[in-house]
Amino acid sequence: MADSIYKKLLDVQTELKAPKSQFNKFGGYTYRSCEDVLEGLKPLLKQVKATVILTDEIKLVGDRYYIEATCKFIDIETGEVLENKSLAREDENKKGMDLAQVTGSCSSYARKYALNGMFCIDDVKDADATNKHGKEDNSKSHSQVETSARKLSDKQLSRLYAIANKAGADKDLVKQQVMKKFNKEVKDLTKPEYDLVCNGYEKAAEKTA
Structure with a gap:
């Protein structure tokens, strides 16, 4: 068999x-x-x-x-x-x-x-x-x-929170939603996950505009 x-x-x-x-x-x-x-x-x-x-x-x-x-x-x-x-x-x-x-x-x-x-x-x-x-310091x-x-950069995190705020979601809510969906902290999101989250809030913001 x-x-x-x-x-x-x-x-x-x-x-x-x-x-x-x-x-x-x-x-x-x-x-x-x-x-x-x-x-x-x-x-x-x-x-x-x-x-x-x-x-x-x-x-x-x-x-x-x-x-x-x-x-x-x-x-x-x-x-x-x-x-x-x-x-x-x-x-x-x-x-x-x-x-x-x-x-x-x-x-x-x-x-x-x-x-x-x-x-x-x-x-x-x-x-x-x-x-x-080559953009990183090679002495690291x-x-x-x-x-x-x-890790996501501070600039990326700020952009995410700004987009979410336009959609009516404050920082705490973003953290809760990311944890629920990806089971991780916002700063630990991968780039594709980060893009998906930003895109979702952008679309939500458009609907509320």
Whole structure:
């Protein structure tokens, strides 16, 4: 009797090794790319007789476009499928990149985190998604760079509270709503989550105007 798709997924999750082989010289940290994860997956997928397919879809959320990546884990013996999705949005103007490169970078990021969710890879400490490309002080320690990369700036927080205020929500209410929706503090929101919250309050403000 063939193993269930869940048993196969468990086998891959427990055996997968995806070392952080990439190095960001500006931030001074190592990280793993989507390609690193896929290279580690290929031999394991062959062993359990399964395959992975990655696809992208452009999603319009409010007035902003996101790449939604879908990771499908397919049992080739039974045809059963498990899937996991991830959203990502890059800066609209990224220095040194044309529009196609920005989209490609966003796709790779979304795909990596779709893979991470499927195969239980913890990238919380990775700072590649919020790389400052040399704008950070290189004398900072690795942990300091990661911490500053993950936190929203005071300017971003002020913008969020100002938008919310126009929609009739004070700072305390914003904190309560963010905690209820994302189970985290406002300052700990990711950039996509931050954009979603701002967009929601902007639309609410338009309705009350």
